[in-house]
Structures are given as C-alpha cells and as structure tokens.
Amino acid sequence: MSKHVGMEVSIAAAEAVGLCDVDVVAAYPITPQTHIVEHLSEMVADGHLDAEFVPVESEHSAMSCCIGSSAAGARTFTSTCSQGYALMSELCYIAASLRLPIVMAVANRALSAPISIWNDHADLMYARDTGWIQLIGEFGQEVVDLMPIAFRIAEDKRVLLPVQVNLDGFTLSHVIEPFLMPDKDEVKKFLPPFKPQLRLDPANPVTFGPVGMPDVYTEARKAQDEALKNSKPVIQEIFDEWGKQFGRKYKLIETYKSEDADTIIVTMGSIAQTAMTAIDHLRSQGKKVGLVRFRVFRPFPAKELFDAIKGAKNLVLLDRVSAFAGGEISAPVALEIKSVLYDRKHYPKVGNFLVGLGGRDVTVQNFEEMVERIAAAKDGELGAYEFINVRE
Amino acid sequence: MGIASEALKNFKGFNLKNLPEVEPVSPGHRACQGCGEVLALRQAMKAIGTNVVVCSATGCMEIITSPFPQTAWRVPWIHVAFENAAAVASGVEAAYKAMNRKGIINQPDTVFVGYGGDGATADIGMQALSGALERGHNFIYMCFDNEAYMNTGIQRSSSTPYGAGTTTSPPGKKSIGQSTWKKNMSAIAVAHGVPYVATASPAYPIDLMNKAKKAAMVPGPAYLHIYSPCPTGWRCGIEDGIEVAKLAVQSKVFPLYEVIDGVYYLSRKVAKPKPVAEYFKPQRRFRHLTEAEVAKIQARVDQEYEALLKLCEVGAKEKEKEKQTEASEK
Numbered sequence: 083m084s085k086h087v088g089m090e091v092s093i094a095a096a097e098a099v100g101l102c103d104v105d106v107v108a109a110y111p112i113t114p115q116t117h118i119v120e121h122l123s124e125m126v127a128d129g130h131l132d133a134e135f136v137p138v139e140s141e142h143s144a145m146s147c148c149i150g151s152s153a154a155g156a157r158t159f160t161s162t163c164s165q166g167y168a169l170m171s172e173l174c175y176i177a178a179s180l181r182l183p184i185v186m187a188v189a190n191r192a193l194s195a196p197i198s199i200w201n202d203h204a205d206l207m208y209a210r211d212t213g214w215i216q217l218i219g220e221f222g223q224e225v226v227d228l229m230p231i232a233f234r235i236a237e238d239k240r241v242l243l244p245v246q247v248n249l250d251g252f253t254l255s256h257v258i259e260p261f262l263m264p265d266k267d268e269v270k271k272f273l274p275p276f277k278p279q280l281r282l283d284p285a286n287p288v289t290f291g292p293v294g295m296p297d298v299y300t301e302a303r304k305a306q307d308e309a310l311k312n313s314k315p316v317i318q319e320i321f322d323e324w325g326k327q328f329g330r331k332y333k334l335i336e337t338y339k340s341e342d343a344d345t346i347i348v349t350m351g352s353i354a355q356t357a358m359t360a361i362d363h364l365r366s367q368g369k370k371v372g373l374v375r376f377r378v379f380r381p382f383p384a385k386e387l388f389d390a391i392k393g394a395k396n397l398v399l400l401d402r403v404s405a406f407a408g409g410e411i412s413a414p415v416a417l418e419i420k421s422v423l424y425d426r427k428h429y430p431k432v433g434n435f436l437v438g439l440g441g442r443d444v445t446v447q448n449f450e451e452m453v454e455r456i457a458a459a460k461d462g463e464l465g466a467y468e469f470i471n472v473r474e
Numbered sequence: 475m476g477i478a479s480e481a482l483k484n485f486k487g488f489n490l491k492n493l494p495e496v497e498p499v500s501p502g503h504r505a506c507q508g509c510g511e512v513l514a515l516r517q518a519m520k521a522i523g524t525n526v527v528v529c530s531a532t533g534c535m536e537i538i539t540s541p542f543p544q545t546a547w548r549v550p551w552i553h554v555a556f557e558n559a560a561a562v563a564s565g566v567e568a569a570y571k572a573m574n575r576k577g578i579i580n581q582p583d584t585v586f587v588g589y590g591g592d593g594a595t596a597d598i599g600m601q602a603l604s605g606a607l608e609r610g611h612n613f614i615y616m617c618f619d620n621e622a623y624m625n626t627g628i629q630r631s632s633s634t635p636y637g638a639g640t641t642t643s644p645p646g647k648k649s650i651g652q653s654t655w656k657k658n659m660s661a662i663a664v665a666h667g668v669p670y671v672a673t674a675s676p677a678y679p680i681d682l683m684n685k686a687k688k689a690a691m692v693p694g695p696a697y698l699h700i701y702s703p704c705p706t707g708w709r710c711g712i713e714d715g716i717e718v719a720k721l722a723v724q725s726k727v728f729p730l731y732e733v734i735d736g737v738y739y740l741s742r743k744v745a746k747p748k749p750v751a752e753y754f755k756p757q758r759r760f761r762h763l764t765e766a767e768v769a770k771i772q773a774r775v776d777q778e779y780e781a782l783l784k785l786c787e788v789g790a791k792e793k794e795k796e797k798q799t800e801a802s803e804k
Contacts, residue, residue: 105569105572105573105576105578106565106568106569106572108565108568132572132575132576133572134568134569134571134572136564136565136568136609137609138561138564138605138609139601139602139604139605139608140601140602140605142557142558142561142601142602143558143561143564143601143602143605143606146554146555146558146561146562146565146602147561147562147564147565147568148565149552149554149562149565150529150552150554150561150562150563150564150565150566150567150568150569151565151566151568151569152565152569153552153565153566154527154565154566154569154570154573155569155573155578155579156568156569156572156573156578158565158569172555173554173555173558176554176555180554275578282527282550282551282552282566283527283550283581284524284525284526284527284549284550284581284584285581286550287547287548287549287550287551288550288551289540289545289547289550289551289552290550290551290552290553291540291552291553291554292540292541292542292545292553293536293537293540293541293542294542295541295542298542298543
C-alpha cells in the first residue's frame with residue numbers, strides 16, 4: 083500500500099531510489115544534488131538499503147564507477163548537476179554507447195561562469211546529445227514515480243540505455259511536498275530484479291569497450307541510434323503500466339488547456355506550474371492560452387509534440403539556457419521545435435524567450451508579458467530569441 | 475602482523491616447474507615487435523589467473539588487444555576511457571561486493587584488476603587511482619611503465635626519466651631532453667597506506683609473477699609498478715628490450731622491491747652495480763647526453779638507491795629476526 087507522506091523532494095527521490103533496491107550508488111557532492119545522495123548514504127548506513135555507497139573523489143570517477151558497476155551486472159544509481167555533469171560528461175557518452183542501464187538524477191543547475199548554484203537547464207541541454215534518455219519532472223510526485231520508471235525503461239531489453247531524471251535544483255529539489263510513496267513490494271512488482279544479458283563475469287568472459295575501426299564505427303553508432311529511436315514506444319508503454327498499477331498516468335508530452343488555445347507556451351520542468359497559474363489568469367480575461375510541456379526530451383517526441391501544438395497560431399518557446407550561437411539562430415529547445423515545424427511545413431508565429439537563467443525567477447507576469455509580446459509582434463519582428471526579465 | 479603479512483603467511487611462489495599454463499592474454503595481439511609491456515602483462519595475468527575482471531585504461535595494451543571484432547582477452551575485460559581504470563575497477567568491485575552479499579551472485583573470490591600505462595597512471599589517471607587506493611577497494615592496480623606516451627607517439631610523461639628524448643621533450647640546442655626527474659609512483663602508492671606495493675620487471679619473470687600473485691592474495695588495494703621496455707619508443711633493438719630491462723635493475727635505475735604493510739623489502743640487492751652509462755648505451759633516447767649529464771644522473775641514481783636501502787633496513791632486520799627465530803625453533 084502506498085503511504086501519504088510529506089517530505090523534501092530530494093529526500094523523497096532518494097527514498098524512491100531505495101524502493102528500486104539499487105545495488106551500487108557512486109556519487110560526489112554538488113549543490114543542489116547533495117540531499118539526494120546524503121539521504122541514500124544515510125539509508126545505507128542505517129541498514130534500510132542494502133547497497134554499496136561509493137564516495138568517489140569526483141564526478142568523473144562517479145560515472146566511471148557506475149559504468150564498472152553496471153557492466154558487472156549491478157543496479158546502479160548516481161546523481162549530479164552543472165559542473166559535476168560537465169566533468170563526468172566524457173563518461174556519459176561512453177555509458178550510453180556501452181548500453182548500460184544506469185539511472186542518474188540531475189538537480190538542474192546553471193553552468194559557470196559566473197559560478198551559480200541556482201537553477202536553469204544548462205546541464206540538461208548539455209546532456210541532450212550524449213545518447214541518454216532524458217525525463218523531466220515538474221513536481222515531487224512525478225520525480226518519485228520517474229525513479230522506478232527510469233530503471234524499468236533503462237533495463238528493458240528493447241532499450242538498454244542510461245536514463246536521466248531531471249528535477250529543477252532548489253525550486254523543486256528543496257521544496258517540501260506531499261507524496262503517495264509506494265511500498266517496496268509494489269515497486270518490485272513493477273520493477274523486477276535486473277537481469278543483464280551480458281556482464282563482466284569470469285564464467286562467461288566478454289570484452290566490453292573494444293576499439294572500433296572505421297569499418298565498424300558507423301554501424302555501432304547506427305545501432306545505438308536505433309536503440310534510442312526504438313525506446314519511444316517502450317517509454318510510453320512503461321508509463322501506461324505504471325498508470326495501470328498506481329493510477330498516475332504519464333505521457334511523453336503533457337498538456338494544459340492546449341486543445342483550443344491560440345497561443346501555446348512550450349516548456350519543461352517546474353516553471354510549468356507558474357505557467358499554468360498564468361494561463362488560468364489569462365483565460366479569465368478570455369485569452370485562449372495553453373501549455374505544452376516535455377516530460378521526455380530524449381528521445382525527442384516530435385510527433386506527440388506536433389500533435390499538441392499544431393492548432394496554435396502563436397508559440398511561446400522557452401529556453402532556460404544561453405544560446406551562444408551568434409544571435410541569428412534560436413536557443414536549443416526552440417531550434418528543435420522549429421525543425422519539427424519545418425519538417426511538417428507548418429509555420430505559426432514563433433517567439434523564443436530565454437528565461438530563468440541561473441536562478442532568476444520566472445513570474446506569472448513574465449509569462450503574461452511573453453504571451454502579449456507574441457500576440458502583438460508583427461511578422462519578422464521577433465528575432466531568433468529575446469531575453470526576458472533582464473536589466474539592460 | 476599487518477593484513478598483507480597475514481594474507482601472505484603461507485604464500486608459495488612460482489618456479490620454472492609450476493608455472494601456470496593459463497594464458498588470459500592470448501597470443502595473436504597486435505603489439506609491436508619486441509614489446510616488453512605486453513610480455514609483462516602476459517606474465518602478470520598468468521599469475522593472477524582466470525577468476526578475474528580486468529579494467530583497462532586507454533593505451534597500447536588496450537588498442538593492441540581489442541580491435542573489434544577480435545579480442546586477445548580470455549577473461550572478462552572492459553575499457554572505458556584513458557584516466558579512469560581505477561575508478562571503473564572500484565565500480566566492478568563494489569558491484570560484486572553488493573551482489574555477493576545480497577545473494578544475487580556467488581562469486582566471492584573474484585579478483586579485480588585495473589591497469590594503465592605511465593601516462594594513464596602518473597598523469598591523467600592519478601586522481602582516480604588515488605581515490606580508489608584511499609577508499610580501500612579490494613583490487614590490484616598495475617602500472618605498465620614504458621616512460622612516455624607511446625600509444626600517441628612517444629610524448630613525455632611525468633614518468634619519463636631525466637634526460638630522455640621524446641617527441642615533446644626533444645633534445646636540442648636549448649634542451650637536454652626531459653628536464654624533470656621521474657615521478658616516484660610507488661612512493662605515492664605507499665603514502666596511501668595500502669597493504670601491498672611492489673616494483674617488478676619482465677626481465678625477472680618469476681619475481682614479477684610472484685608479486686602479481688601476492689597482490690591478488692592481499693585484501694584491499696595493491697599497487698604494482700612494472701617496468702615495461704618499449705623498443706619502439708626507446709629506440710633500441712627489438713631484440714634488446716629484456717636486456718635493457720635487466721640493465722635497468724643492475725644499474726640501480728629501476729630497483730626491485732616490495733612494500734608489505736608499509737615495510738620496504740629489497741627483492742634483489744645489486745651487489746656490483748653497473749654504471750648508468752651502460753644502461754643508456756643501447757637506447758637512442760639517451761644518446762645525446764654528455765658525460766657531465768650522465769654523471770649528474772649517476773649521482774641521482776646512487777642517491778635514490780641509498781635512500782631505498784635505508785628504507786629497506788627495517789624490513790631486512792625483521793627478516794633477519796625471523797630467520798633467527800626459525801633457527802632456534804629447529
């Protein structure tokens with residue numbers, strides 16, 4: 083039976099990882115991820131979780147250790163963000179290419195410089211081409227649910243890829259929320275023990291991570307590409323199974339009042355909650371505004387996204403990361419959505435807004451500003467992107 | 475008695491009659507002719523056996539043994555990146571520990587090995603190695619020291635000896651070649667307080683194999699620093715590698731010793747040391763050195779060897795005492 087509890091989202095996330103009966107956790111402290119791994123190490127210390135907690139000397143070694151552990155056949159978890167993610171990123175590519183079902187929570191935080199411990203999506207976007215599956219939580223319960231779901235997706239024989247569970251640093255990781263916490267047996271029913279097809283085992287020796295000469299490299303890359311492509315229906319199938327068992331239904335793309343909307347805001351993560359408040363306010367004034375939010379960013383759910391936004395005349399596309407491309411093309415989220423629109427020969431009015439960088443609040447008023455800005459903008463007036471709430 | 479001494483109480487060494495027949499590293503790999511490193515790797519792996527998981531750094535021993543779809547490895551082996559073999563090994567070890575405890579597997583005696591070249595060990599992978607040694611994982615780390623980045627084309631590392639010419643420490647009008655003294659990795663490993671550290675050389679295969687076996691028997695981290703002659707990079711004859719390796723020991727340049735529970739023991743006392751110049755002679759990486767420079771290096775080698783002998787005095791006394799007790803018991 084699930085239990086009603088109230089706790090910090092980081093602690094709840096750690097509890098959820100514990101419910102997955104992980105074997106190895108290797109992690110290095112970085113704000114604002116710390117509460118997740120502190121709580122896991124506490125659970126190990128108290129005997130609530132039978133796992134090895136490896137307190138590595140860097141994030142680089144955290145992911146290296148996770149790769150060794152997962153290749154040896156153990157269910158493996160880590161957590162990081164920001165600079166920590168940047169340091170381990172070399173290994174993140176390798177974890178995906180070795181097809182190891184590691185799960186990592188990322189308490190999203192800005193990248194230096196200037197050094198900022200506060201929330202944006204620089205690390206989430208940095209990670210998007212590494213071959214990992216990227217899930218993004220909006221609220222605490224979703225983060226909790228995504229932990230067992232992430233292991234289930236990662237370990238599915240049709241997938242075998244590492245999975246990131248993203249949660250906004252501080253604005254989500256450090257807030258206290260009510261939860262329905264599943265119990266261990268329920269989760270065990272949903273997530274059976276990890277049975278790797280290949281592992282580092284003296285009884286059945288295999289070579290992991292060999293040299294790929296030019297005559298095999300392309301094929302290896304294509305096989306990995308196929309795996310990520312094929313993961314999309316599996317992710318929805320596993321979401322559906324979770325929904326059936328626990329009653330909380332998830333989709334690749336989440337919508338709010340978008341069906342009849344003229345203007346749709348597209349974003350991900352916890353600011354969607356502020357967006358919904360803004361939408362309710364705008365709707366009360368008779369403005370038809372809706373929200374579309376990514377729960378899954380990799381694999382990119384192009385069809386589901388398009389179906390959700392195709393009815394709108396105006397699209398407010400949010401990026402929570404700097405573009406650094408010279409100013410003549412959009413920031414990453416908008417770029418990708420534009421490519422979806424182009425492929426389908428569909429050309430609504432599009433505004434790309436950079437918001438919430440390095441912990442800058444994104445307010446209800448900011449959302450209303452963006453919606454008004456796009457409604458009032460003439461053709462060609464909106465450039466590649468605009469900064470919102472910036473002091474000039 | 476320390477944990478290593480305790481574990482090695484009943485140690486039985488190898489001799490020419492009881493060498494293991496297993497070849498975890500099979501022939502048919504793609505090493506250069508005369509490669510002393512792959513020979514050392516083969517000897518070490520023979521001693522460690524087949525109940526093992528091996529974690530390789532990027533480098534010569536990685537590329538020559540694993541061009542897909544071929545592999546020279548008859549034991550489970552993983553290569554991840556250049557600087558993290560020790561961290562990967564610590565993950566494998568942690569996984570086995572957890573899975574054995576939880577009853578998921580029943581393989582409590584598996585040995586874990588991480589290895590890399592001198593660049594992967596003393597330079598780029600030093601942090602990961604230090605972390606794994608400090609955390610006390612039950613694994614063996616082997617550094618195959620060929621004294622430069624040979625895989626990328628003979629660039630200097632912090633393990634390149636003073637005076638040696640490499641492609642990034644070339645001798646010239648304003649350069650004598652490598653201008654810094656070789657980093658003492660074994661001493662750094664000892665400073666971590668690990669139970670077993672040893673130096674070894676493929677020119678003394680029984681000694682090398684005994685040390686690899688001891689490293690596998692000792693609980694906790696063990697560090698082996700293995701001299702690995704590279705005729706390609708050292709510019710000596712392909713038939714000269716082992717001869718050069720012998721001269722390195724005989725000239726006190728690469729002394730063989732063990733450090734058991736922090737106590738140093740000399741494996742092979744050099745009674746009549748050969749001059750360093752004799753060691754340098756077959757290797758073209760040293761041929762630009764003047765007599766004055768060779769003398770300077772000789773002085774440093776003498777000084778370091780004396781310091782090592784001093785460190786070994788405690789161990790020598792202990793051994794003497796043991797012998798006396800044994801004799802009186804008889």
